[in-house]
Amino acid sequence: MSEPLRELFVREKPVRLLIEINNPRTENYASELSKSVDCTYSHAVRVIQRMEKNGLVETEEKGRKKNIFLTDKGTKIAKRLSDLLSEF
Amino acid sequence: MSEPLRELFVREKPVRLLIEINNPRTENYASELSKSVDCTYSHAVRVIQRMEKNGLVETEEKGRKKNIFLTDKGTKIAKRLSDLLSEF
Numbered sequence: 490m491s492e493p494l495r496e497l498f499v500r501e502k503p504v505r506l507l508i509e510i511n512n513p514r515t516e517n518y519a520s521e522l523s524k525s526v527d528c529t530y531s532h533a534v535r536v537i538q539r540m541e542k543n544g545l546v547e548t549e550e551k552g553r554k555k556n557i558f559l560t561d562k563g564t565k566i567a568k569r570l571s572d573l574l575s576e577f
Numbered sequence: 578m579s580e581p582l583r584e585l586f587v588r589e590k591p592v593r594l595l596i597e598i599n600n601p602r603t604e605n606y607a608s609e610l611s612k613s614v615d616c617t618y619s620h621a622v623r624v625i626q627r628m629e630k631n632g633l634v635e636t637e638e639k640g641r642k643k644n645i646f647l648t649d650k651g652t653k654i655a656k657r658l659s660d661l662l663s664e665f
Contacts, residue, residue, distance in 0.1 A: 497628070498592050498658065576653050
């Protein structure tokens with residue numbers, strides 16, 4: 490996967506975050522997701538809030554943490570982004 | 578198409594430029610393309626050079642202008658980007 494080419498078209502961290510949320514796993518928390526895609530916790534939280542506001546993810550309180558999961562719309566966009574990245 | 582959501586994931590001008598090159602038309606010149614996607618001529622030229630370096634487009638001298646067309650790889654990525662934008 491060519492790094493410079495991909496970066497010409499997509500915003501690396503938000504794209505990887507959405508795809509990462511779509512990975513099969515029991516629970517998704519901002520702290521783990523930020524580590525997986527190598528961005529700061531606060532950046533991950535901001536991006537996830539924008540995704541939630543736009544109906545791509547929903548969150549569910551789990552004690553002091555929030556479990557994050559994709560909506561149907563989010564799943565479709567994650568799929569399209571994966572398809573796109575596979576071309577690079 | 579939701580503007581803020583799309584902008585969370587993609588870089589607007591390069592994406593629109595590539596899709597625009599893929600539009601059926603006899604010839605593509607940087608000057609016309611930059612007008613179509615509403616960016617500066619110099620930005621369009623820089624982006625097109627990066628696309629060419631990465632094998633997405635080829636150019637052909639036409640007098641003082643360059644005709645720009647997509648390679649197979651460029652066509653595939655343009656298609657994936659169109660598919661992606663259609664979800665927003």
